[in-house]
Amino acid sequence: MLRLTWVQPEDLIGHELRQAAQDGREPSAIAARWRAAGGPEAPLRAGASERPASRYLRLLATDLLDELADLPSALADDEPTGLAGIRALCPDWPASPALPPAPPGPERLEAAWLGRAVGCLLGKPVEKLPLGGIRLLARAAGNWPLTTYFTARGVPEELLARYPWNRRSAATSLAENIDGMPEDDDLNYPLLGLLVLRRHGRAFTTADVARVWLDELPAGRTFTAERVAYRNLLCGLEPPLTARHHNPFREWIGALIRADVHGWTHPGDPAAAAAQAHRDATLTHTANGVYAAMFTAAVIARAATGDHDVHACLRTGLTVVPPRSRLARAVRQAVRLAREHTDFAAVVDRLHALHGATHHWVHAVPNTALITAALTHADGDFTGSVCRAVSGGWDTDSNGATAGSIAGLLAGSPAALPDRWTAPLKNRLATSVGDFHGTGFDVLAHLTHREASRP
Numbered sequence: 001m002l003r004l005t006w007v008q009p010e011d012l013i014g015h016e017l018r019q020a021a022q023d024g025r026e027p028s029a030i031a032a033r034w035r036a037a038g039g040p041e042a043p044l045r046a047g048a049s050e051r052p053a054s055r056y057l058r059l060l061a062t063d064l065l066d067e068l069a070d071l072p073s074a075l076a077d078d079e080p081t082g083l084a085g086i087r088a089l090c091p092d093w094p095a096s097p098a099l100p101p102a103p104p105g106p107e108r109l110e111a112a113w114l115g116r117a118v119g120c121l122l123g124k125p126v127e128k129l130p131l132g133g134i135r136l137l138a139r140a141a142g143n144w145p146l147t148t149y150f151t152a153r154g155v156p157e158e159l160l161a162r163y164p165w166n167r168r169s170a171a172t173s174l175a176e177n178i179d180g181m182p183e184d185d186d187l188n189y190p191l192l193g194l195l196v197l198r199r200h201g202r203a204f205t206t207a208d209v210a211r212v213w214l215d216e217l218p219a220g221r222t223f224t225a226e227r228v229a230y231r232n233l234l235c236g237l238e239p240p241l242t243a244r245h246h247n248p249f250r251e252w253i254g255a256l257i258r259a260d261v262h263g264w265t266h267p268g269d270p271a272a273a274a275a276q277a278h279r280d281a282t283l284t285h286t287a288n289g290v291y292a293a294m295f296t297a298a299v300i301a302r303a304a305t306g307d308h309d310v311h312a313c314l315r316t317g318l319t320v321v322p323p324r325s326r327l328a329r330a331v332r333q334a335v336r337l338a339r340e341h342t343d344f345a346a347v348v349d350r351l352h353a354l355h356g357a358t359h360h361w362v363h364a365v366p367n368t369a370l371i372t373a374a375l376t377h378a379d380g381d382f383t384g385s386v387c388r389a390v391s392g393g394w395d396t397d398s399n400g401a402t403a404g405s406i407a408g409l410l411a412g413s414p415a416a417l418p419d420r421w422t423a424p425l426k427n428r429l430a431t432s433v434g435d436f437h438g439t440g441f442d443v444l445a446h447l448t449h450r451e452a453s454r455p
Helices: 009-022 028-036 055-069 083-089 106-126 131-140 157-162 185-200 206-216 224-234 260-264 270-281 287-303 310-318 326-340 344-355 364-377 382-391 396-411 419-425 441-453
Strands: none
Touching (some): 009 028, 106 185, 106 382, 131 157, 206 224, 260 270, 287 364, 310 326, 310 364, 310 396, 344 364, 364 396, 382 396, 382 419
16 A cells, blocks of 8 residues: 555644644543544654554545644734734834845855755755763764764764664765765755745745746655645645645644745845735745744855844844744744853753653754754854754754755855855755756755845
């Protein structure tokens, strides 16, 4: 039987039960019915359970997903998804500048693209591994605290058997085998964002994003919320219902990893960057999943001007997030922790204690908190930021990518990034999106600069 990941009702229901509890609904009665019928828990790390469900369980899961969607949320007033509702809750929503600042130069944008690739590549081999395994693998190779790419050299076989590298990434993402930037969704989505802007301009709609995806993004290269939304599009649903229908991943990290282009192309205008990120994010996400994208876009828009430190950029990001939301609270808490502890491992341990038991490892709330803590603790330093973000576990490649994009942008040029990080990339990107396969980061920077320069 074909086990299609991330869309089968019997695999979605466990995730939706957890999501319902997190977003202020009361799912206990529905959860009891699912368990009484013999329904399994959500897969911990894979997108599908190991054993196929019976036809009865699949039908029951579908019905229960509909019932869960009808439950009222106690957090709805504090966590709207519509842009007007979000703005109404943000007392410090930033004003747009009277005259748009000059766009960041191609060198600064190239550093941001490179930073995104480096951070993603650093995190790829250890994606899905538990925090303890990441630390043991790095220590065994003499690379703890992290200072460079992971390697299998010198790591005992028994440790590798206990904590195997990510199956998809091991052949392309260890120090001994990196040969250019391998394909990853964390780089595919910025490329799609570029295509949206090139085809539809800054006034693009959420439906325009959907059209570009259907034209250019292979369904098999989507995961979690993006795969569910893609399925919903093919079933004839339109945004924003694509983000809500049978989509328990709608507050996960997927919209955040699409936000960079919106910040890069709105230097000094975090409000416009956040609004553009909102139109992109609501294809697939709601509430905190959308806020994570808006936060990231606003941080990057402030960093793109080149005259702000990382702490000012992070404060700007919070101005576009409803202050009583779970994401805002987690980000503020992460900043406090990063300032209180000199040892970043202590910050990570505290974040895992706060969020690890209640959130999936791909959820936007803990991962945005970790990115924020890494940038704060490293004071925006490039190596310090990407290494801290990846060393904190959870969605390692996505967190490294976002931290690297922000820190690279603040660094200002490719020359400011250590050669040990950028040389293995060979100015070459692999992707299944559009005509970008094999493109250099310098070319991507010029394409991004062109979009940032458009009115």
